[in-house]
Amino acid sequence: MNITVFCSAYSLDDRYSAPAAEFARLLGTGGHTLVWGGSNAGLMGLLADQVKAAGGKLVGIQVELLKHKTYPGADELVLTRDLAERKAQLLARADAIVVLVGGLGTLDEITEVLELKKHGLHDKPVVLLDTEGFYTGMRVQLERMDAEGFLPRPLDQLIAFAETPAEVFTHLTTA
Template sequence: MTGELRRVTVFCGSNPGTDPAYAEAARALGAELAARRIGLVYGGGAVGLMGIVADATLAAGGEVTGIIPQHLWDKEVGHKGLTELLVVGSMHERKLAMADRADGFVALPGGVGTFEELFEVLTWTQLGIHDKPVGVLDVAGFYAPLLGFLDSAVTAGFLREGHREILRSATDPADLLDQLGAWRPVEIQKWLDREQR
């Protein structure tokens, strides 16, 4: 990772959530990406926070690549006004394509799909499968319980402090993108018990 963010993959909810702050944050992130000339890569939906972040990026003159599985496109939840749209065969293909096109990853609020995508790319960074930064936009404290849980995993001996620090967080899109751009991978042994042998 050179520190240059040319494209960022954003994971987020296909619903808007109950707090208007979630949609406001999605709009702010989209506008900030466009202002920095960072392309948005996302799941291709026109609904929920997905549609909001895509529309905000496009409205600010940014480029947006959507990647959506055929079965979701068939349900007419896909965005038809993107810079680029890829319709793929499966969720696995979608996630791989989103990861391949990204220089970093951001998670907005969302549900289990968002969490699963976030943890997959976080694991890939931890294992050295890629060397890309990962962050969460902690809107209205949404991710505070998750961040606290990861701290507990360090205390419990299941996660190294250095690996915990891979996941960056901020309440402001500009701050988070600055952190991701400054991030550098660190070589850390994953297996805690190897030192005890």
């Protein structure tokens, strides 16, 4: 399976990086391909290192602006003109999308993927790994949108929430 992962390009505390590394090892040992932002920085670089060490493949989708941060060991690298093209490529190459902890870029990516799914423009599984309750606020907001009629599809048809890396794969294999 080609699993697109949205996450931070910053180095993070072990409480965030350890679950990300565990997820990456599961991805690699499962024979899957990591499709990600193509960066060697922070959590993105950690993911790539762990997937590669576990025997998985790497497809980086890097934007020209950040090509100086490109991961050197990718099996395939695609350079895009801008962030919009990058997001489109990340979605197009995905069989599933997984969201790890991240900042504004990650938030932008996940909201776009959910908006496209809401309108039926893709039906790929989307799983959010809620490490240390990082996305509790987002989950509460999405649940409120669902309960108050702001979503044309039930929330559980748009996204699944996982507490552990292993649970992410449970959602992916049952989706």
